[in-house]
Amino acid sequence: MLTVIGIGMDGDSTLTAEGLWEIEDADYLIGSERAVQRFADKKKTYVEWSAEKIERIIRSEQGNGAYLVSGDVGFYSGAKQMQERLGKENVRFVAGISTPVYMCAKLGIPWERVKLISLHGNDAPVAVHCAVNEYVFAITSGGDAVKDIARRLIEYELPDLHIWVGEDLGYPTEQITEGSLQEIAEYERGFSHLCSIVIYNSRPGTAYSFGIPDDRFIRREGIPMTKAEIRAVVMSKLCISGDTPCLDIGSGSGSVSVELAKRACTASVTAVDISEDAVRLTMENSRRFHCDNIKAVCMDAFEYIEKNSCPDHVFIGGSGRPGKLAELIHEKNPKAMIVATAVTPQTISQLCLPGTEITTVSVTRTKFVNGYHLPIPMSPVHIAVIHPEG
Numbered sequence: 001m002l003t004v005i006g007i008g009m010d011g012d013s014t015l016t017a018e019g020l021w022e023i024e025d026a027d028y029l030i031g032s033e034r035a036v037q038r039f040a041d042k043k044k045t046y047v048e049w050s051a052e053k054i055e056r057i058i059r060s061e062q063g064n065g066a067y068l069v070s071g072d073v074g075f076y077s078g079a080k081q082m083q084e085r086l087g088k089e090n091v092r093f094v095a096g097i098s099t100p101v102y103m104c105a106k107l108g109i110p111w112e113r114v115k116l117i118s119l120h121g122n123d124a125p126v127a128v129h130c131a132v133n134e135y136v137f138a139i140t141s142g143g144d145a146v147k148d149i150a151r152r153l154i155e156y157e158l159p160d161l162h163i164w165v166g167e168d169l170g171y172p173t174e175q176i177t178e179g180s181l182q183e184i185a186e187y188e189r190g191f192s193h194l195c196s197i198v199i200y201n202s203r204p205g206t207a208y209s210f211g212i213p214d215d216r217f218i219r220r221e222g223i224p225m226t227k228a229e230i231r232a233v234v235m236s237k238l239c240i241s242g243d244t245p246c247l248d249i250g251s252g253s254g255s256v257s258v259e260l261a262k263r264a265c266t267a268s269v270t271a272v273d274i275s276e277d278a279v280r281l282t283m284e285n286s287r288r289f290h291c292d293n294i295k296a297v298c299m300d301a302f303e304y305i306e307k308n309s310c311p312d313h314v315f316i317g318g319s320g321r322p323g324k325l326a327e328l329i330h331e332k333n334p335k336a337m338i339v340a341t342a343v344t345p346q347t348i349s350q351l352c353l354p355g356t357e358i359t360t361v362s363v364t365r366t367k368f369v370n371g372y373h374l375p376i377p378m379s380p381v382h383i384a385v386i387h388p389e390g
Contacts, residue, residue: 006096009170027063072098125293142195250318254282323350
């Protein structure tokens with residue numbers, strides 16, 4: 001039996017009484033040097049954090065072991081991996097005081113209002129979360145990474161946010177620094193490697209809904225854009241969730257990429273277009289809408305699919321051979337849900353594949369002229385949904 005114990009910030013003053021009892025009852029301890037050093041003179045200890053090596057230790061040892069993790073067992077710790085490796089029946093969890101709970105208490109912020117993310121050792125999106133949440137908490141890699149996060153938020157047009165940086169939380173060297181993004185980006189020294197941040201947005205955006213108005217996007221002559229009403233239908237057909245990686249082929253202005261990125265806010269969206277101007281415009285719009293989870297690639301669609309893995313959700317908005325492209329996508333990933341748009345009969349005929357559902361959408365907008373709302377019909381758009389089983 002393995003007991004995974006959250007030891008709080010320092011494994012001492014923030015260690016719970018239950019955690020201490022479980023440590024005292026264990027036959028041996030495993031964890032980082034920082035986690036186990038306090039008990040090294042009383043218990044057999046292993047300094048290890050690799051799940052594979054920890055499993056080997058447990059299977060070679062007799063008695064009950066305890067794996068000590070910083071903060072709480074349920075917040076970006078190794079607890080889940082150990083449960084997957086050893087089986088749910090062989091692992092127990094003991095809760096600890098997590099870093100976001102501790103830091104929010106220090107700042108007097110109710111953590112029920114805080115979006116929790118991890119930026120530790122990865123390049124995960126942050127701007128897309130800060131745009132729509134009042135508070136965002138993130139664990140980071142510390143050092144200059146905190147300054148890089150501040151610079152990224154400024155780049156993605158969120159310059160007015162406020163940030164607190166917590167270093168060495170729970171230790172005698174604990175320090176919390178606050179300031180504007182610009183002040184943190186230009187801070188005179190590097191931050192500790194034990195570093196977490198809380199970002200405050202006094203005016204978070206509204207909850208996400210499909211069909212961002214066309215006039216909110218940056219436009220360039222000659223670069224197409226999928227209109228708001230069509231985007232709304234496309235998004236409803238794709239059925240993506242918040243952690244769904246997506247691919248936008250023929251991104252044009254990036255309007256669909258932005259819609260995808262706002263919905264799949266904890267995942268990445270790859271926008272592919274053969275035009276360098278379109279790729280640049282896609283990134284301009286990603287910054288305008290604070291979507292730092294969009295990656296734009298200038299490449300032929302067929303070449304991109306052949307060279308890269310294909311996610312489960314794909315939108316084809318621009319391709320001369322959408323039918324052949326859909327077939328290639330399903331060769332790479334048979335589970336992929338594909339939604340494609342077409343205007344001409346010649347293009348939609350290529351998408352009449354087995355298992356394809358086609359909907360034609362006709363949109364009429366009005367224009368106010370001389371006291372009257374005149375209907376202005378737009379070209380009908382065919383929307384093809386190519387199901388995985390097709």
